[in-house]
Amino acid sequence: MHQHPRRTAIAAGILLTAALGATVPASAAPQSRQAPATALVINARWGGHCTYDRLVIDVRGTIPPVTVKPVKQLRYDASGKKVPLAGKYFLEIKLSPAAAHNEAGRSVYRGPHLVQIHLPALKGLALTGDFEGVVTFGTAFHTKPAYTTLKLHSPERFVLDVRHANTCA
Template sequence: MFHRQTLAAAAAGILLTAGIGATAPAGATAPASRTTTAPATARVVDVRWGGHSTFDRLVIDVRGTMPPVSVKPVKELRYDGSGNKVPLAGKYFLEIRLSPAVAHNEAGASVYQGPRLLKIHLPALKGVALTGDFEGVVTVGAAFAAKPVYKTFVLHHPERFVLDVARPAPVCRG
């Protein structure tokens, strides 16, 4: 028992001594080669879309590391902060939420180059809106005439979030 206590005390002394030797005065700066910076918050810079033979695609371009993204169906789209209804025609809506993320720089100027509110004429995707850049959360709303069947994934270099929405089946008239 005495042997374990002695070893523990010796180990604590070594660690304490090593810690004291590694500290620097409060005014000292680290050498340039040791300086590290915290990763910047992800910036949402654009939203793009396109039609393909069996699906419509919505792409959100991000600068920095891709933050967690959630997609959820909502009954209507609302602007973050104000709560005002987004005037985007559609019967079904998806809210895409990126957090932590911003669509502005440190000075508060927008870095987002995509549409703020736009009607789109694709078979599945009918509209898109930037619905929020508020308190470290960026939200994008998408509108559809039919209930969207979708899949999501992330692509890298450059960072982007992808939402693929299946096109509705053609209506047979006979």
């Protein structure tokens, strides 16, 4: 039986290189093209259409689970203070896990924090929380909102559509 020491050495080198490459910690890998581990909420915007008003929450990274629920009044998460939005009906929108700030604590959210809106259904929007992996928004309405939600991709965004009477007819 004839041995090939050079081939054996090359094969051993390849295996060793592969084994070392597999043990590089994830934190040492380039991060520039990867989505953030926690979804970052970067903007909120809205628009009026003939039969619905649309609220869009833009996210960098994968859209996290989102809950939308009616509440009697809106409160800021950290202080518990009442949010000064005029309305009779309110929806609370929670994205979690998510953040509106980066790892250094700087805000990445560029949208409004508190704004009155003059659309047929949507009357106000507030960023009410960015705390412990939960980003919360509050919306205000004069009439009980009938709504649907969507998650859209490329770019990542959460959509809340609120129906109203046809304003284009």
